[in-house]
Amino acid sequence: MNRRTVSALVGNDLRQLARNPRVLVFAVALPLVIWPLMWFLTSLTTERRQERLESRTYTYAVAEDPRDAEHAANARAWLERALAVVGEDGQADEADTPEAPAVRFERVDAPDDFKAALDEEQLHVHVAWEAGAGDGSNENVDVDSETLGNAGDPAQRIVLSYRADLDASDAAEGYLRRALERSRVEVREKRLAAAGFEAPPEDLLPLERIETASEEQTSGLLLGRILTAIIVMMMLAGGSIVATDALAGEKERGTLETLLTTAASRIEIVTAKNLSILTVAFATSVLNIANIVLWMQLDVIPAPAGLKLVIPVGAAMLLLFLYAPAAVLLSSSLLLVSGRSKTYKEAQLLFAPVMLVFLAVAAIPVLPGIALRSAIVVVPIANLGVAAREILTGQYDWPLIAAAWAVAAAAAAVLARASVRALSAEKLITASDLDAADLTGGPALFPRRVGRWFAALWALLLVWQLNAGGGIDGRLLIAINMAIFGAAAWLIIARYRLPVRETLSLRAPPPAAWLGVLIGVPAGLLLADGVVRLASLAMPIPEEWIEAMAEAFGADVPVWQTLFFFAILPGIFEEIAFRGVLLHGLRRRFGPVRLVLVAGIAFGFFHVDLFRIPGTSLLGVLLVIAVLRSGSIYPAMAWHALHNAVALGSARIEHIRLPEQPTWWHYVLATLAILAAFRLMAGPFQSRELR
Amino acid sequence: MSTVQVEVQGLSKNFFDQSRGEVNAVQQVDFECRRGEILGLLGANGAGKTTTLRMISTVLQPTSGTARVLGHDVASEPVEVRRNLGFYSASTALYPRLTARETLTLFARVNKYPAERTKSRVEEMIERFGLGEYAGVRIEKLSSGMKQKVSIARTVVHDPPVLIFDEPTVGLDVLNALDLQKAIQELREDGKAILFSTHIMSEAERLCDRIAIIDKGRLRACADLEGLRAATSRHYLEDIFVHYVTSHETPDQD
Known part of the structure; x- marks a missing residue:
């Protein structure tokens, strides 16, 4: 440059x-x-x-109910008390503000139609005293010398009517409500004291908050x-x-x-x-x-x-x-x-x-x-x-x-x-x-679009899994995932008119490939376990995940169901999607090494949880090689299903256990076994990439 | 002095078009252009002249065949090719907000002309093309004739041995077109190898040392005017052109 x-x-x-x-x-x-x-x-x-809200005069009216003058008087008494508080400090919940707002309340005569008055802003708050289910004549012992009505009756209440969409009315209601709440607290404290509660109320459970964040x-x-x-x-x-x-x-x-x-x-x-x-x-x-x-x-x-x-x-x-x-x-x-x-x-x-x-x-x-x-x-x-x-x-x-x-x-x-x-x-x-592929579409175009398809599929799965969370049964979750993979594979094959047999490598593998699978599975598990151990140095496996897994594979799920949902279904559908369609799409774009790495690691990334990516990427790499070596998808399906089955089994059955502390020669042996397995898999359909 | 500067062999270009499918824009074209020579590419609109010249200027990639400029292959050494090339066409515009002097300096630098000589080269171009009083005026304020002069100066400011003029006189009035032709002839005197495409017979006749007739993407003939006359026993270039174009109308079914 x-x-x-x-x-x-x-x-x-x-x-x-x-x-x-x-x-x-x-x-x-x-x-x-x-x-x-x-x-x-x-x-x-x-x-x-x-400023405007704090310095204006608000109007209120108290409903005059001719049938119940006594209650109206009660309401007025409460209000006067509350308004005295407002006079001291309009914002009741922020006591001791140095500059008390100059909120004033002015009483007006109760209008006939208080709603219309509120609409026209002749009135900001309308106060009514609503009698409860009780008969209201039940005079309790009034401990307050100022005779503040019968506040002891639980069924009676003050009703404030206002317009939330009108600025003044909304503000007036706020001031009044907070003042009423404060005077309620004061009265209650007085009554408690009078009833023999000796400790000063402010000493009861004093609360202090300390935030330790700097x-x-x-x-x-x-x-x-x-x-x-x-x-x-x-x-x-x-x-x-x-x-x-x-x-x-x-x-x-x-x-x-x-x-x-x-x-x-x-x-x-x-x-x-x-x-x-x-x-x-x-x-x-x-x-x-x-x-x-x-x-x-x-x-x-x-x-x-x-x-x-x-x-x-x-x-x-x-x-x-x-x-x-x-x-x-x-x-x-x-x-x-x-x-x-x-x-x-x-x-x-x-x-x-x-x-x-x-x-x-x-x-x-x-x-x-x-x-x-x-x-x-x-x-x-x-x-x-x-x-x-x-x-x-x-x-x-x-x-x-x-x-x-x-x-x-x-x-x-x-x-x-x-x-x-x-x-x-x-x-x-x-x-x-444009070029020929753009015009004719079909199989020639797919290798160019494969990245887009799988990126979209990844995003879809990410969104779905993040939202599914833990509240869903593991079997249902896996079934839906597999349905998504199957549907995506079908959609791609149909859209690009891909030849099914060739795309999915649906061919008989050489017989020795099955032996290769039997050797490869335990060795692959050991290696994957090693990779997970290595990765866990940087990314420990979260406890919640282990618990969730234990629950998903808990004893209440029958063994056949565990095998069906977590071994056989992934063995079929993930292979079709990844070792079938994805591998087919990437084949013409990369040389053998990059093909194996890209196709394998892409599979790892579909296991959304971060700490699972390294282990599953390794499995993906092994399965891609299995398909390319044998020219058939079937050994990879068997390998995948067996891998999952044994991994699950080791969690449930004592006899199937990986070495607790594998040493270096475990890994050397496993690598040699994998190489031997791949050797056994080579057959007449071996892909030219790996010859 | 007949050093071959541009060498084109079996050059082909296929396009794919939504409505027409595969289009063979250029098929198996061979020619060469020497130092101090103007080679005219003569063809109707859509014959493949521009596509051929764009492949030589590395803007388009050949589907098959090769083109070399001073021995540099257009596919493998595109930057070297372009460094030795000046490309002028009716569609290569100038930056309207630069002055003529700034334009020439910019293109000298971008074309990797030696830094220490850039300034004197730019002044030389300003003088040669008579841009003196307008050198400090923004391009957008110049007349179309002046713009055209700046454009030619821009094409040759880095002193490339090969020049491509792709239908340069399209849209110019007669006087401007004559000016341009004069400038091109002077560049030939300087020893440049010049590829010049046109669909105007008189222009090709007056200007070109040799004429390559292109029709439907194929090269039908390539010789000097005398050679073409001898081969077709026709005198006027127009008749020669019609002869080559019509005589190939039927066999073009491959």
């Missing part, structure tokens, strides 16, 4: 932008004015409203939840200013063909475009943040309560490093969208859904209870967001932070490569970029 070329291209992009006053005004300057202005106006109107941690949680979403939003808003123009705009103006016929390589162009997008995204983000902080410092707009915008230097550096792949991911995807759009307009149209997807993913840290140590670690952006939240609250889960970074970086690399490819695509220049 030539730095001079790249810097010339970046300089050109930035110059184009700097000389485009319309874009500068609408995309850069206007937001700088509008955001703080909106913030300022919001806080100003909120403040004004509060101010940084509380503030960090608040900030960590929203930080990623804010950064993603700002980067996208800033980046899209350049990105739309970067490829789609150049295509439309005809400068792209000029550029593509120069000596700049595709990688140099993509690098330059990404750098331009990142530069502008970064610059506008910094401008926006600095702008907001400036107005906050000037006290024009208030800082959100509880938010301390101070991040320790170490954490800030880590966050910067963490967000780096996210930034590349964002700019590459913007560039990709721009490259795939025919016109500027189309690019702008496509940016909206892309932004929504990124925002949805970036908002995942807001969801409660999502930890980095979960499947979320393999979702780019979301994983960095959750990691950032944990870092800001002082949790440093290094292996998972590294994993999240690696996943995001890998995704960024894939997208960057895709945007280089998009730039090489002939569609940029000519109307058509």
